[in-house]
Amino acid sequence: MKIRVKLFAAARQTVGRGEVEVELSEPATVGQLRAQLARQLPQLAGLIGHASFALDARYADDAEPLPAGAEVACIPPVSGG
Amino acid sequence: MKIRVKLFAAARQTVGRGEVEVELSEPATVGQLRAQLARQLPQLAGLIGHASFALDARYADDAEPLPAGAEVACIPPVSGG
Amino acid sequence: MIQLTHDPIGHADVLQTVASTAAGAIVLFLGTAREMTGGRRTASLEYDCYEAMAQKELAALEAEARDRWELVDCAIVHRLGSTGLGEASVAIAVSSAHRAAAFEAGRWLIDRIKEVVPIWKKENWADGTSQWVHPGVGE
Amino acid sequence: MIQLTHDPIGHADVLQTVASTAAGAIVLFLGTAREMTGGRRTASLEYDCYEAMAQKELAALEAEARDRWELVDCAIVHRLGSTGLGEASVAIAVSSAHRAAAFEAGRWLIDRIKEVVPIWKKENWADGTSQWVHPGVGE
Numbered sequence: 001m002k003i004r005v006k007l008f009a010a011a012r013q014t015v016g017r018g019e020v021e022v023e024l025s026e027p028a029t030v031g032q033l034r035a036q037l038a039r040q041l042p043q044l045a046g047l048i049g050h051a052s053f054a055l056d057a058r059y060a061d062d063a064e065p066l067p068a069g070a071e072v073a074c075i076p077p078v079s080g081g
Numbered sequence: 082m083k084i085r086v087k088l089f090a091a092a093r094q095t096v097g098r099g100e101v102e103v104e105l106s107e108p109a110t111v112g113q114l115r116a117q118l119a120r121q122l123p124q125l126a127g128l129i130g131h132a133s134f135a136l137d138a139r140y141a142d143d144a145e146p147l148p149a150g151a152e153v154a155c156i157p158p159v160s161g162g
Numbered sequence: 163m164i165q166l167t168h169d170p171i172g173h174a175d176v177l178q179t180v181a182s183t184a185a186g187a188i189v190l191f192l193g194t195a196r197e198m199t200g201g202r203r204t205a206s207l208e209y210d211c212y213e214a215m216a217q218k219e220l221a222a223l224e225a226e227a228r229d230r231w232e233l234v235d236c237a238i239v240h241r242l243g244s245t246g247l248g249e250a251s252v253a254i255a256v257s258s259a260h261r262a263a264a265f266e267a268g269r270w271l272i273d274r275i276k277e278v279v280p281i282w283k284k285e286n287w288a289d290g291t292s293q294w295v296h297p298g299v300g301e
Numbered sequence: 302m303i304q305l306t307h308d309p310i311g312h313a314d315v316l317q318t319v320a321s322t323a324a325g326a327i328v329l330f331l332g333t334a335r336e337m338t339g340g341r342r343t344a345s346l347e348y349d350c351y352e353a354m355a356q357k358e359l360a361a362l363e364a365e366a367r368d369r370w371e372l373v374d375c376a377i378v379h380r381l382g383s384t385g386l387g388e389a390s391v392a393i394a395v396s397s398a399h400r401a402a403a404f405e406a407g408r409w410l411i412d413r414i415k416e417v418v419p420i421w422k423k424e425n426w427a428d429g430t431s432q433w434v435h436p437g438v439g440e
Contacts, residue, residue, distance in 0.1 A: 006351065008349050008350075008351055008419065008421060009349045009421035009423070009433040009435065010421075010438075011431035011437055012349065013433060014302065022316050025334070046438060046439060047435060047438055048437065050437055050438045052312065054354055054419070057351070057354035057357050058354070058357070059417075068424045070435050071353075071401050073351055073354065073419070075351065075354075075419050076421070076435045077435040077436045077437050077438055078415070078416070078417065078418060078419055078420060078421060078424060078436075079415075079420070079422040079433075079434035079436060080348060080350070080355075080379060080390070080391070080414060080415065080419075080420025080421065081332050081379075081390070081411055081412045081415040081418075081420070082250060086219045087212065089210050089211075089212055089280065089282060090210045090282035090294040090296065091282075091294035091296055091299075093210065094294060096278065099283040112225075116223065123219070127299060127300060128296060128299055131296065131298055131299045134182070135212070135215055137282070138212070138215035138218050139215070139218070140278075152214075152216065154212055155230055155279075156212065156215075156280050157282070157296045158258040158295075158296040158297045158298050158299055159203075159276070159277070159278065159279060159281060159282060159297075160251050160281070160282050160295035160297060161209060161211070161216075161251070161252070161276065161279050161280075161281025161282065161283060162193050162238060162240075162251070162272055162275045173313075173316060174312075174313055177312060177331075181333070181387060182387070183334075183335065183336040183386045183387045184335065184337070185333050185335060185387075186332065186333060186334075186335035187330070187331070187332060187333065188329075188330070188331040188333060188353055188389075188408075189328065189329070189330055189331075190327075190328070190329040190330075190331075191326070191327070191328055191400070191403075191404075192316075192326070192327040192328075192336070193325065193326060193400070194324050194326065194396075195322070195325075196322065196323065196325035196398060197322040197323065198323070201391060204374060215304065247322045248320060248321070248322045248324075250327075254316060257333075261330070261332070261408075261411060264330075265330075265404065265407070265408045267322075268328075268404070269400075269404045272400060
């Protein structure tokens with residue numbers, strides 16, 4: 001399945017856009033998405049290793065399944081406030 | 082010696098003015114002033130027992146001597162803020 | 163900056179006093195006149211003050227706070243006289259490079275002010291009675 | 302009240318939001334853009350945000366704060382986009398009957414915001430370089 005992943009901050013800047021598409025075999029977990037995203041964007045591998053992921057705007061563990069149609073986002077360590 | 086004592090809050094309201102005069106034999110301490118003030122204003126004895134005293138706008142212990150000419154104030158428990 | 167005032171406290175001015183590009187954090191504390199206390203309704207508050215001593219004590223607390231924490235700036239304003247419901251009786255603003263100092267100094271200042279600064283509050287109750295507040299003194 | 306805004310934060314409005322005659326204490330925290338960080342000079346900050354999620358996370362933090370402490374009201378505003386030196390990036394206002402709750406909730410909220418809310422800061426350094434801040438990620 002194709003997953004669109006939202007990118008922010010350094011990830012968005014490095015890639016040059018706010019979203020990337022990742023191809024994963026079904027069923028897939030957040031952890032498999034993380035691994036595939038790091039392979040696809042080696043220049044972001046360090047950041048992706050420290051990032052969290054969100055499904056439908058909610059933090060998700062690596063073990064969670066990726067439901068089809070979910071809004072997926074890569075959340076590098078935050079620095080607001 | 083005659084000591085003028087500034088009064089505030091409930092003490093000022095009860096006495097009806099912001100200052101009272103107390104007669105003490107010299108030399109006198111803050112503690113002796115406290116005792117004499119309570120005798121002179123029995124309606125304030127409870128408050129005076131819980132009050133602090135200030136000499137020249139600085140908290141003073143009962144043991145401190147009363148210097149002639151100091152500005153003396155009775156400081157009942159505070160409730161600002 | 164220490165101020166005793168019979169006018170309403172302008173918290174924007176107090177914040178402005180401590181603002182700085184050296185600060186990463188500002189904490190403003192406002193003590194405000196609450197309507198209900200232990201089931202009784204307040205109509206207004208009134209503050210009495212030994213002004214010369216309150217100035218000294220507040221300045222000493224500001225100096226001690228600057229000693230204990232790395233502050234950029236510090237301002238304390240206390241209202242005197244009649245204070246309406248919801249109005250601020252005290253404003254404390256503290257700025258610092260990092261937030262811990264501003265929070266800790268702000269909290270410490272209001273705690274100490276309530277212990278040592280010669281200012282007294284009178285509750286003007288809605289039932290028409292009134293009462294000077296002297297903590298620890300039996301009624 | 303939760304708000305994400307590209308405009309300068311009006312702290313008077315934020316305070317107004319939490320003001321109440323039920324409150325005896327208001328704590329306002331402002332995070333402000335500091336000029337010097339570890340010896341380097343900042344020209345401005347810029348904030349990126351995953352807005353849908355930040356709204357949810359901020360609302361969850363507000364709800365948890367109201368659960369943990371007896372609050373009268375609570376307001377959180379975060380600035381997005383370019384933020385000049387001295388300007389506020391975040392404002393948190395908490396009102397409560399007694400001061401302990403307002404101080405503790407205010408401190409807890411800013412600590413938690415810095416841990417979980419998907420907002421990111423870019424330092425635009427005065428030397429013309431810039432850098433997104435991702436704590437814990439090696440440079």
